[in-house]
Amino acid sequence: MKMKLELFLVVMAVVCAAGKPTSKAAAGRNKLLLISFDGFRWDYDQDVDTPNLDQMVKDGVKAKYITPPMLTMTSPSHFTTITGRWVEDHEVVHNMMFDDKTNLKLPHKLTLKKSAWWNKRVLPLWITAQNQGLKTASFHFPGGGANYSGQVVDRVLFEEFDHPDDNETEWRQNIDKVLSWFSEEDFHFVALYYGEPDNVGHAKGPDHPDRKKIIAQIDRTMGYLREAITRFNLNDSLNVILTSDHGMTTVKKRPQVDEVIINKYMDLLKLTSFEILDYGGFGILTPKTGKEQEVFDALSKVPNVTVYKKNEFPESFHLAKSERLPPIVVVADLGFNLNSRFIVYVNKGDHGYHNGEMDMKTIFRAFGPDFKKNFLSEPFDSIHIYPLMCKLLQIEPAPHNGSLSVTENMLLGPEGPAGTEKPGSGGSQGASLSVALLLCMLLFMSDVL
Known part of the structure; x- marks a missing residue:
């Protein structure tokens, strides 16, 4: 009887252990890559053959479009994405750093290194994630190079003032570098910025053939990203969000209009x-x-x-x-x-207009182990991307103006597609629990018999 009791206690220990869900943090949480292509208007892929972007939609989620904040400019919009705060809260109110009392005006790329411009009221996702034990990096992303009251992003790469933005070979090298950070150095969150198609939109206009060429280049780059994710063995652990900061419209010029x-x-x-x-x-x-x-x-x-x-x-x-x-x-x-x-x-194309204008709307795509497949979302404001990223990284968000309720329908539930268990969600625990209960029943039946 004593042996039976000891066996019973062992089995019950198995039952209790099986009933506890495995901590995602202990098992290794999924990672997140945020990619922004500056000035990618919501409909830019509709007049270009984009097989890789199309496949991303089948393999993940797409919003019909997203609305950037007022102001529809690069730095204000990117900082809203990375903080989840309206522009009036984070106070990055222009691409240029300025002071209306001293007449200071610094161009955009010089502003990127000025902590006083970015470190005003709020903390970006990089710092919030680092404070909860994650490793983060900024690859040319606006706001990544600032010092936030003594805290800096773990790894930062700056874009040089005269750096060309359209080098496709370099785009691929950047992807390889970022994915190596995830796979070899255990980074959890990286924000990666590309300066196109904004530059070609400004220089040539959104209707110019060169804009279509750069969208095709972006599409090839997304195909390369998918291949590289497989090559770096990140398919089961890396979520990817693809978005932008604003759209673009054609500038009206003389003699058609009075400027x-x-x-x-x-x-x-x-x-x-x-x-x-x-x-x-x-x-x-x-x-x-x-x-x-x-x-x-x-x-x-x-x-x-x-x-x-x-x-x-x-x-x-x-x-x-x-x-x-x-x-x-x-x-x-x-x-x-x-x-x-x-x-x-x-400029032949520009932005900075009312964010209600369709030409100012931009894109949202995402795929990875936590996202549904072939899911089309209704439009939403870009401010809601922040709580979604916090959810994916399993961190407690800083105070923000977004809402997870807007985007959580993009995510898989506790069970994956078609009722299969999502990795790490507890399917094996349920099986262990059933086996343990069966052993208990057999033990007690042997006593009765």
Whole structure:
């Protein structure tokens, strides 16, 4: 009887152990690669043969489109993706670092290394993940190179000021480098940035054949990524999100239209102390003391633009609480560019317009062991990508404005497709439990018999 009791205790220990789900952290959680192709408009792949992007949709999930935040510019939008915060909260309110009191203006790529511009109020995903024991990296991604109150991203690569963005061989080398970080150095999260198709969209316009060529190059690169994931043995452990920061529209130019020149309607030198206007569809001004209403009234008469006082922004902009934005903001109608004193603008395509415009919408694709297959999502705001990434990395998110409820229907449940067990979800535990219970029954039946 004593032997039976000891056997019973052993079996019950097996039962208890089998009933406990295995910790994903202990078993090795899945990793995440976030890829952003700057300026990839939501419909850019619809007039180009893209077999690899099409296969990604079959193997994963696709949103019809996503809406970037106001402002539809590179740095503000990317920082919303990586923080889950509206622009008024993270305060990266322009691609340029500026100070309207000192007239400081730094171009975009120099701004990328200025911690004072990025480290204002919130922590990006890299730092939040590192604080919970994960290794993270930024490969040219906006915001990755800053120091956040003494904390830096584990590994950062900067894009040089004059770096060419369209070298396909280098694109592939970047993928190999990133995947080696995952497979050989156990990185958990990497954000990888590419500067196209934004550059060709600006230089040639979204309807130019060269834009179609760069989309085909992106498609080939995604095919290479899929092959490389297999080569690095990451198919079962790496989730991939492909997205962008904004769309692109064709710039309307003379002789078809009269381009916007603000100084025709007001004396900028006399009435303002600071402005950034020669920068696409979005402009900011600081009136001189006592000239606020005069500036607003003058701008209100400018055709093809809408002028806002900062404290009267529509709530949907999520900009009114910003401390950095100057008092006056001007948004051009789609396709019109803002010029200050004379026409200096040469771009044939641009962004920075109202995020409700379809030309400003962008893409979302994802695949990997945690995503459903062949799933089409309704459109959503890019701010909701952040809680999805936290869910995939199994970390506690920092305070954010997004909601997991918007995107969690993209993910597999406890069971995988067609009712099969998702790896690590407990199928073997259930089998062990059944065996242990059967052993208990046999032990007690032998006593009875």
